[in-house]
Amino acid sequence: MTFRALLAAASGLSLAACSTLATTPAPDAPDGPPPARTLAPIAASHEGPGADWRQIADAEITARLNRPQREGQARNVILFVADGMSLATITASRILDGQQRGETGEENYLPFEEWGHSALIKTYNENAQVADSAGTATALLTGVKSHIGAISVYARQTLDSCGPDADVPMTTLEAAESRGLSTGIVSTARITHATPATAYAHVPLRDWEVDAVLPEAAVAAGCTDIASQLIATLDGPYGDGPELVLGGGRAAFLTADAGGQRQDGRDLTSEWVAAGGSYVEDAAGLRALPLDAPRPLGLFSRSHMAYEHDRIDAEEPSVEEMTRFAVERLSRDEDGFFLLVESGRVDHAHHGSNAHRALTDALAFSRAVEAAAEMTDPDETLILVTADHGHVFSIAGYPRRGNPILGLVHPPAPDLTDDPTPPSPAQDGRPYTTLGYYTGPHQRPEEGALTQEQALDPDYRQESAVPMGSETHSGEDVIAFARGPWAHLVDGTMEQNTLNRIITFAYGWPGNTPPETGADAAAD
Numbered sequence: 226m227t228f229r230a231l232l233a234a235a236s237g238l239s240l241a242a243c244s245t246l247a248t249t250p251a252p253d254a255p256d257g258p259p260p261a262r263t264l265a266p267i268a269a270s271h272e273g274p275g276a277d278w279r280q281i282a283d284a285e286i287t288a289r290l291n292r293p294q295r296e297g298q299a300r301n302v303i304l305f306v307a308d309g310m311s312l313a314t315i316t317a318s319r320i321l322d323g324q325q326r327g328e329t330g331e332e333n334y335l336p337f338e339e340w341g342h343s344a345l346i347k348t349y350n351e352n353a354q355v356a357d358s359a360g361t362a363t364a365l366l367t368g369v370k371s372h373i374g375a376i377s378v379y380a381r382q383t384l385d386s387c388g389p390d391a392d393v394p395m396t397t398l399e400a401a402e403s404r405g406l407s408t409g410i411v412s413t414a415r416i417t418h419a420t421p422a423t424a425y426a427h428v429p430l431r432d433w434e435v436d437a438v439l440p441e442a443a444v445a446a447g448c449t450d451i452a453s454q455l456i457a458t459l460d461g462p463y464g465d466g467p468e469l470v471l472g473g474g475r476a477a478f479l480t481a482d483a484g485g486q487r488q489d490g491r492d493l494t495s496e497w498v499a500a501g502g503s504y505v506e507d508a509a510g511l512r513a514l515p516l517d518a519p520r521p522l523g524l525f526s527r528s529h530m531a532y533e534h535d536r537i538d539a540e541e542p543s544v545e546e547m548t549r550f551a552v553e554r555l556s557r558d559e560d561g562f563f564l565l566v567e568s569g570r571v572d573h574a575h576h577g578s579n580a581h582r583a584l585t586d587a588l589a590f591s592r593a594v595e596a597a598a599e600m601t602d603p604d605e606t607l608i609l610v611t612a613d614h615g616h617v618f619s620i621a622g623y624p625r626r627g628n629p630i631l632g633l634v635h636p637p638a639p640d641l642t643d644d645p646t647p648p649s650p651a652q653d654g655r656p657y658t659t660l661g662y663y664t665g666p667h668q669r670p671e672e673g674a675l676t677q678e679q680a681l682d683p684d685y686r687q688e689s690a691v692p693m694g695s696e697t698h699s700g701e702d703v704i705a706f707a708r709g710p711w712a713h714l715v716d717g718t719m720e721q722n723t724l725n726r727i728i729t730f731a732y733g734w735p736g737n738t739p740p741e742t743g744a745d746a747a748a749d
């Protein structure tokens with residue numbers, strides 16, 4: 226098979242015909258990036274007795290030798306979060322990506338996997354071994370771990386987090402706003418859902434997305450719903466609110482008369498427009514917006530946006546399209562920008578134990594990351610790519626090389642040929658799929674043999690060991706990938722909230738508090 230350029234990210238670098246590293250001498254000048262070390266090209270093979278494993282390995286080493294460590298100040302930061310994108314999700318997605326191009330798949334890399342700087346991330350919440358998206362997003366957006374369900378409040382804060390004088394952790398978006406940067410939020414989930422909400426809202430419980438669900442005690446304590454807090458940022462203490470918000474979740478912004486859920490009679494989309502913003506609710510509206518349209522708010526669905534598998538392009542933009550739109554607009558601010566991009570529905574597909582939609586949403590996320598990387602300069606833009614938590618999703622059995630990742634387990638041929646093999650039987654004599662879940666809504670039926678056609682159906686729900694109405698998150702580490710200024714700080718095994726502090730550090734900010742409130746004293 227044709228080897229897909231392993232080192233596309235490292236310019237001038239290709240695979241060597243020899244198994245030793247060819248290098249050029251280092252110049253005397255101490256400044257600037259290290260000299261490029263180049264290898265002569267070959268077409269490397271990943272298959273059979275003649276596979277070029279040593280050359281492939283040498284090229285991977287060379288890429289690492291040539292990896293720059295950028296220590297300048299970041300003008301822009303883009304935080305990409307794929308909700309629920311566990312390590313197994315990344316592995317299965319890269320295999321599916323390769324297989325969709327007719328390759329065996331295992332040798333593939335997703336583009337951000339080739340950036341090089343990466344770390345294992347400890348996801349636990351302050352009060353939970355296995356985390357939820359709210360507590361983890363609070364760690365990513367504020368730099369402090371909090372309780373399960375928390376939206377940018379301190380751990381175990383309850384009604385004391387409400388009201389204008391409450392002491393709550395500042396978010397990176399608020400800190401960026403306070404410094405005059407442009408900010409943006411993109412999500413395929415409801416824009417009031419856990420991850421995007423932590424960028425701009427402060428409530429002790431993630432469910433308070435709309436006023437209709439706020440308990441009386443919360444209202445009495447001065448708590449406000451998440452949707453109204455987004456509008457309040459336009460006239461808030463930290464700046465003039467995000468320059469761009471694209472996602473789902475229209476219902477929390479509209480009254481019941483207009484098809485929404487609000488009980489306070491407010492049409493928050495009209496309030497956004499009255500404050501000088503632009504509002505669109507379909508892909509055509511987004512595409513028709515002039516480049517200088519002020520403060521676009523796009524709410525493309527009542528609740529979450531469609532899975533990539535089900536998305537109708539005339540109705541809803543892809544996460545890649547929203548990301549391109551956001552980077553293009555925000556890049557016009559010479560002061561720099563902060564952008565949060567969430568692919569929110571990898572998580573939802575996993576909860577339904579539907580691997581097909583989880584993987585295709587993860588690949589849509591990967592394309593969005595790739596677009597942002599193309600559109601930005603790594604010398605001035607730090608890009609972080611991570612997940613908030615994992616899922617109990619596994620890649621199991623002993624499938625043969627190139628076995629369809631969503632299909633039944635077919636083992637390697639015992640005689641080491643490429644001849645077809647029948648599916649591997651489980652102890653009950655029936656076939657099973659490579660992908661599965663520990664918890665979830667679909668158990669192995671009492672009888673009947675699963676067919677390859679059934680397993681490859683995009684609607685197929687993989688089997689789970691423990692019956693649950695919804696598959697659960699997992700507690701193992703996730704991965705963070707980084708490119709740009711100070712990306713090399715993303716290294717080893719780290720606490721999740723450290724990623725937020727790396728953002729602050731890369732921007733050159735003394736802390737996640739505005740300069741006028743004494744943060745200078747905390748400068749290092």
Ligand SMILES: [Zn+2]
Nearest residue numbers: 309572576698
């Ligand atoms: Zn979840």
